[in-house]
Amino acid sequence: MSSSNGAGPSKTKPNGAGKPFQKVDLDGHNLPPSPAPSSPHNGRRYALATELVYTDSNDQYNASSVPIYQSATFKQTSGSGGGEYDYTRSGNPTRTHLERHLAKVMNANRALVVSSGMGALDVIGRLLRPGDEVIAGDDIYGGTNRLLKYLSDHGNIIVHHVDTTEPSSVQKVLSSKTAMVLLETPTNPLIKIVDIPTIANLTHAAAPGAIVAVDNTMLSPLLQNPLDLGADIVYESGTKYLSGHHDLMAGVLAVNDTSLGEKLYFTINASGCGLAPFDSFLLLRGIKTLDIRMERQQANAMRIATFLESHGFRVRYPGLKSHPQYDLHWSMARGAGAVLSFETGNVDTSMRIVESARLWAISVSFGCVNSLISMPCRLSHASIDAKTRAERNMPEDLIRLCVGIEDADDLIDDLRRALVQAGAVKVTLDGIEALPADEQAQQPAQ
Numbered sequence: 001m002s003s004s005n006g007a008g009p010s011k012t013k014p015n016g017a018g019k020p021f022q023k024v025d026l027d028g029h030n031l032p033p034s035p036a037p038s039s040p041h042n043g044r045r046y047a048l049a050t051e052l053v054y055t056d057s058n059d060q061y062n063a064s065s066v067p068i069y070q071s072a073t074f075k076q077t078s079g080s081g082g083g084e085y086d087y088t089r090s091g092n093p094t095r096t097h098l099e100r101h102l103a104k105v106m107n108a109n110r111a112l113v114v115s116s117g118m119g120a121l122d123v124i125g126r127l128l129r130p131g132d133e134v135i136a137g138d139d140i141y142g143g144t145n146r147l148l149k150y151l152s153d154h155g156n157i158i159v160h161h162v163d164t165t166e167p168s169s170v171q172k173v174l175s176s177k178t179a180m181v182l183l184e185t186p187t188n189p190l191i192k193i194v195d196i197p198t199i200a201n202l203t204h205a206a207a208p209g210a211i212v213a214v215d216n217t218m219l220s221p222l223l224q225n226p227l228d229l230g231a232d233i234v235y236e237s238g239t240k241y242l243s244g245h246h247d248l249m250a251g252v253l254a255v256n257d258t259s260l261g262e263k264l265y266f267t268i269n270a271s272g273c274g275l276a277p278f279d280s281f282l283l284l285r286g287i288k289t290l291d292i293r294m295e296r297q298q299a300n301a302m303r304i305a306t307f308l309e310s311h312g313f314r315v316r317y318p319g320l321k322s323h324p325q326y327d328l329h330w331s332m333a334r335g336a337g338a339v340l341s342f343e344t345g346n347v348d349t350s351m352r353i354v355e356s357a358r359l360w361a362i363s364v365s366f367g368c369v370n371s372l373i374s375m376p377c378r379l380s381h382a383s384i385d386a387k388t389r390a391e392r393n394m395p396e397d398l399i400r401l402c403v404g405i406e407d408a409d410d411l412i413d414d415l416r417r418a419l420v421q422a423g424a425v426k427v428t429l430d431g432i433e434a435l436p437a438d439e440q441a442q443q444p445a446q
């Protein structure tokens, strides 16, 4: 791939930070498959770009595309059962195929798919018991914050929100009561980086048995493997990069520990949130193009981040050397992703920029082939109340760009036009230059 994508230091780790795996050479010699020792089941033999595409449908007619088993029930071979499947809530061949494919791609012992990213977090949350303590970031996705608040209000779970970019802040609240540490990196929407290996080590030392769960939505398994970095559970919204077209909702969970996998499966079957056959089919189809989509999205994101930075905006993107945690990010990840955010210093100016964009759709979500623009405090993170947002230093004027696969020049031209129209920049002989907040136009330019 493409992992190098033009951004970040050059690397020789194509398939797992710190854990390169052996490729088979073109003549097929002497390069045995080398699955990670912790997950001997996964059977990965090729570069990730190949593994994303390569699946064997195991179909009786050798269908090239995995069939959709659109059936709620399966007939049994005897009065006491005997079929491999009985009921789609408990298991379905299309879903199983997707789960096995994801386990391979995620370098995991087991992957499970559910009806949304929040559904995945809900399944994880059901591992907790009243009185348990959870440590989570103070810059996290709004829906995650909402579900944690629900668990705290109704489930007697104590949630500590701390700055997880500082392992010492996590250390301060870690105790034998800690049952779970929830991490997100890069964070949504401030694009801060969290040191997964250090926090996983601290957690496992201070609270043996505590679970480190990492939300990998912002990068996808193509760019970061939290399980290889010490996490116990990785989960993500399959609604984003994995599917890539904003035509389905899905959540993915992956683990190496067999009994943990069984507990998660139990909840999925018991609560009935397993991914439907048609959505499983769509997700499987989306995953095949993840590498090529991500390659283009990251290249575009890098161009746009550079464009904004070079015109005086404070841009948050781990592909930029100016990112304060650039080295940490690249020690864990193989790419910078395609979400970036920037500030204008003025909420009204930001709103005018968002509303002046034409090619960039005003929409929540990210990871899709289309480019999106939004103000997180107004949309994706509006469920975090204004007081909490202020306490957590979330800038109200923040604009988030989720970069798609369109032509980069078109995207930049549209953004430049929106910046000018919103009065966010002054036009100079050399181009445009960000204006300080107090000099920005009060009305959009005509």
Ligand SMILES: Cc1ncc(COP(=O)(O)O)c(C=O)c1O
Pocket (backbone or CB within 6 Å): 116, 117, 118, 119, 141, 143, 144, 184, 188, 215, 217, 218, 236, 237, 238, 239, 240, 249, 250, 251
């Ligand atoms: C980082 C992150 N995690 C989890 C989710 C939840 O995913 P879903 O919308 O598929 O429920 C989202 C977005 O919704 C997200 O941005």
Ligand SMILES: N[C@@H](CCSC[C@H](N)C(=O)O)C(=O)O
Pocket (backbone or CB within 6 Å): 141, 143, 188, 363, 364, 365, 366, 379, 380, 381, 383
């Ligand atoms: N109204 C929704 C907002 C979804 S935000 C989706 C995505 N995670 C993002 O960051 O854009 C809600 O309240 O959950």
